[in-house]
Amino acid sequence: MTRASAVRGSVAAIALLATMTMMGCPRQDSGARPGQDDSRSAPASSASSSGSSSSPSSSAAPAPAPPGPPRTVPAVRSFTAQGGAGWRPAPDARVVADPGGPLADEGRRLAGELKMSFAAGPARPGDIELALRPGRDGGPEAYELTTHDGRVTIAAQDEAGVFYGTRTVLQAVRTGGGLPEGVVRDSPDRPQRGLNLDTARKHFTARWIEDRLREMADLKLNQLGLHFSDDQGFRIESESHPEIVSADHLTKDEVRHLVDVASALHITLVPEIDSPGHLGAVIAAHPELQLHDASGTAIRGAVDIANPESASIVDDLLREYAPLFPGAWFHLGADEYRALTVKDPQASYPGLAQAARQKYGPRARVQDLATGWLNDRAAVVRALGKKPKAWNDGFFRDGVVTADKGIEVEYWTGKEIGARDPQDYLNEGRPVVNLNDEYLYYVLGEPNDFHYPTGERIYGQWSPAVLRGTRAAGGPTGPDRVLGGRLAIWCDRAAAQTPDQVAAGIRLPLAAVSQRLWDPRKPALAWSDFSALAGRVRG
Numbered sequence: 001m002t003r004a005s006a007v008r009g010s011v012a013a014i015a016l017l018a019t020m021t022m023m024g025c026p027r028q029d030s031g032a033r034p035g036q037d038d039s040r041s042a043p044a045s046s047a048s049s050s051g052s053s054s055s056p057s058s059s060a061a062p063a064p065a066p067p068g069p070p071r072t073v074p075a076v077r078s079f080t081a082q083g084g085a086g087w088r089p090a091p092d093a094r095v096v097a098d099p100g101g102p103l104a105d106e107g108r109r110l111a112g113e114l115k116m117s118f119a120a121g122p123a124r125p126g127d128i129e130l131a132l133r134p135g136r137d138g139g140p141e142a143y144e145l146t147t148h149d150g151r152v153t154i155a156a157q158d159e160a161g162v163f164y165g166t167r168t169v170l171q172a173v174r175t176g177g178g179l180p181e182g183v184v185r186d187s188p189d190r191p192q193r194g195l196n197l198d199t200a201r202k203h204f205t206a207r208w209i210e211d212r213l214r215e216m217a218d219l220k221l222n223q224l225g226l227h228f229s230d231d232q233g234f235r236i237e238s239e240s241h242p243e244i245v246s247a248d249h250l251t252k253d254e255v256r257h258l259v260d261v262a263s264a265l266h267i268t269l270v271p272e273i274d275s276p277g278h279l280g281a282v283i284a285a286h287p288e289l290q291l292h293d294a295s296g297t298a299i300r301g302a303v304d305i306a307n308p309e310s311a312s313i314v315d316d317l318l319r320e321y322a323p324l325f326p327g328a329w330f331h332l333g334a335d336e337y338r339a340l341t342v343k344d345p346q347a348s349y350p351g352l353a354q355a356a357r358q359k360y361g362p363r364a365r366v367q368d369l370a371t372g373w374l375n376d377r378a379a380v381v382r383a384l385g386k387k388p389k390a391w392n393d394g395f396f397r398d399g400v401v402t403a404d405k406g407i408e409v410e411y412w413t414g415k416e417i418g419a420r421d422p423q424d425y426l427n428e429g430r431p432v433v434n435l436n437d438e439y440l441y442y443v444l445g446e447p448n449d450f451h452y453p454t455g456e457r458i459y460g461q462w463s464p465a466v467l468r469g470t471r472a473a474g475g476p477t478g479p480d481r482v483l484g485g486r487l488a489i490w491c492d493r494a495a496a497q498t499p500d501q502v503a504a505g506i507r508l509p510l511a512a513v514s515q516r517l518w519d520p521r522k523p524a525l526a527w528s529d530f531s532a533l534a535g536r537v538r539g
Helices: 011-017 104-114 159-176 206-218 252-264 280-285 308-324 350-360 366-383 422-427 455-461 499-518 527-536
Strands: 078-081 094-096 117-119 128-132 143-148 151-156 182-186 192-198 223-229 268-275 290-292 298-303 329-333 387-391 408-411 432-434 441-443 482-490
Touching (some): 104 117, 104 128, 104 159, 192 206, 192 499, 223 482, 252 268, 350 366, 408 422
Parallel strands (some): 128 151, 387 408
Antiparallel strands (some): 290 298
16 A cells, blocks of 8 residues: 545623634744734834825725624634624734834735735724734643724734634625724644645645645644655755756745745645655656665565665755755654565565664664664754654654654554554654545545545545544544644556645645634534535635
């Protein structure tokens, strides 16, 4: 098998909605500014070029906004209704923030999206004010959105929280024309929420990836994994090893642009160079690195980890790409190493078994050599300032060598030979990220009994605790143990769908993943209502 793999009611009912709770980074590596308050309630000397008059609005008051929580995807987690007409955009309404401050980009973006002007303030009735309030509870992605007396204030301790507040405003305007009177308090349940994209087997253009980043940002997702090296291709320009790069690939300038776009949208790009399996594109240029079994048969995609040159080239690539991706993580792969997918690795690969014993002692096995390989690559990326990630089938039990406890386990399957239950990793205290192939694998061509995931099934059956198959793990699965999850696109049969078809196919599954990672409780809306809402929030 290949790894592929949304109340209405009368005004008199508003009081009943008080304290109603709904279902529901910094940019994960963005810098907060402790002690800085970006509120523009006080007079300011500078104004935007698109309008900065501070005279009161002379336009007629807009119609009351719909009562009840804003209708968004993901749903806000808490809304306290208050008496009042709420807020709707008016012709002279503005988005207010310091044009020279950390929220200027968020302010200009929202102003453009709502076709409003951006100004330095002070805020007046009708305006949306953005403010940093250091020390607020809830973490860097939490925000408070207050609608009162015709004015909206978005406050958070970090820029990411303010950004998510602007997404709520934008969606509320799209779905209800404005914001109800009251207070939204909102924050994600899981710190890692996103999409994984296999660009190795199928080339996706920078423009297509940028469109996905913008879609993700509106859904408050914050992580895009890029699997750009595999047997079928190597898809990012390389100076250290240009001989391995496929004809269709992203240039480093394109990647830098994507990093900049993602950073502005509070999304972290996570690169993955999978090893020691899935290295066919490297082996094509360096056949001397290919693994052979006891009969001399060449093993597709697998490098010989007893050969020091195999580690050398992979480490060259890790060192080359780490600066290109300034985020916190680097994914090391480690899945489906074919020497460990046979009944007796020691007999089938005697050269690896001998190397294991020589390096780790007489009781060492092939799995220990592979674990040592993973630990060595983890050490390389740690020295480059990165947190390592690896797939769950790269971790083994009862070995002489134990995998570094700081490597994040990305759990995708329990279908491999000797597959370990996710509870094993949780019991060992390892951090786990959910990519359950039963729900979250969008595999082109649907090989090996895979089926395209549906948003309805994810929305109704999956949660961060459902790491393997359809059942939740038995032990603690809170945000400190299961850090989050990603929908994963795998391009095993690359020609099965066009990029446009992929984009359309993942739209509702991605919205459902966004909902369940923001708030893993049972959703309040029926699927039919949620799916209709997911279409409306796109504008």
